[in-house]
Amino acid sequence: MPEALIDAATLRNRLDEHTPTVILDVRWKLGDDRGHEHYVDGHIPGALYADINQDLAAPASAAAGRHALPAIDDLTQSLQRWGIHPDSTVVVYDDNASQSAARAWWLLRWAGIGDVRVLDGGLSAWRDAGNRLETGEQTAADTGTATAVAGALPTWDIDAVARRGPDVLLVDARAGERYRGETEPVDPRPGHIPGALSAPTADNVDADGRFLPADRLRSRFTGLGIGDAKEVVVYCGSGVTAAHELLALELAGFEAALFPGSWSQWSADAERPAAVGENPR
Incomplete structure (x- = not known):
């Protein structure tokens, strides 16, 4: 399995063998902000809670988007509170097909943490393997020494994004109905950035929320024309599920950059154009 992913059996073996591993529970869904409550009710043993809004993003604003990148000093504080050291192996998971766990994977990698893995299939995969959960709040055994350094991954x-040339492919990772402008549950305007290609993250995983094999992901993205672009830039609603697309692209062997402000930032500026319908333009 690619190093970006880890399966439940391998994680269980690491815990049984007491192999140092920092585990972050990143449960969060659009419309459900009770991730911490779910964590307290039951989580993988030893896991610490990472809050999408407080730990993995700056405060929301129209100018920067709903989940702008956090200040680097704030992220350093979080890394150290979680007990992360420069050589730590970090495993992240959620209960939503890795859509929020991928944000933690991408952000920690962007900040210079080299060994970050997403639990493929998330909490369901852990439970389905017969593993137990624990309840309550957990804290790190020690204070980490890692320092976040911005820019290890491109943004x-x-x-x-507005100035991009024709050799840059812009990919919209949101659900198709949001891309087409049929619905917009949270951002100021419906539609998509003109010229963006629709590639919903839901198509990256199987019915159990596990990532498709690398060859199938590669076929998917090649069919969308991603392999022909000089550069690929991915956005979503607020830079969370776009990280899921970036993970799928990495598994498929493609490189891509994140537009962190995403549609939440773009649509808040009335002077930025918007397109609706199936046609990218």
Whole structure:
């Protein structure tokens, strides 16, 4: 299995053998902000809770988006509170087909943490393997020494996205109905950035929320024309599920950058154009 992923059996073996592993529970869903409550009710033994809004993003704003990248000093504090050291292996998981866990995977990698893995299939895979959960709050055994350093993975800002040339492929990772502008549950305007290609993250996983094999992911993205682009930039609603697309692209062997502000930032600026319907333009 690619190093970006870890399966439940391997994680269980690491815990049984007391192999140092930092586990982060990143449960969060759009419309359900009770991730911490779910964590307290039951989580993988030893897991610490990572809050999407407080730990993995800056405060929401129209100017920067709903989940802008956190300040680097704030992220360093979180890394150290979680007991992360420069050589730590970090495993992240959720209960939503890894859509929020992938944000933690991408953000920690962006901040310079080299060994970060997503539990493939998330909490369901752990339970289905017959593993137990524990309840209550957990804290790290020690204070970490890792320091976040921005920029280990590429990002594009809103102006760079607007200026992109024809050899740059912009990918919209949201559900198709949001891309087409049929519904918009949270952001100021419906639609998508003109020229963006629709590639919903739901198509990256199987019915159990596990990532498709690398060859199938590669076939999917090649069929969308991603292999022909000089550069690929991915966005979603607020930069969370776009990280899921970036993980799938990495598994498939493609490189891509994140537009962190995503549609929440773009649509909040009335001077930025929007397109609706199936046609990218």
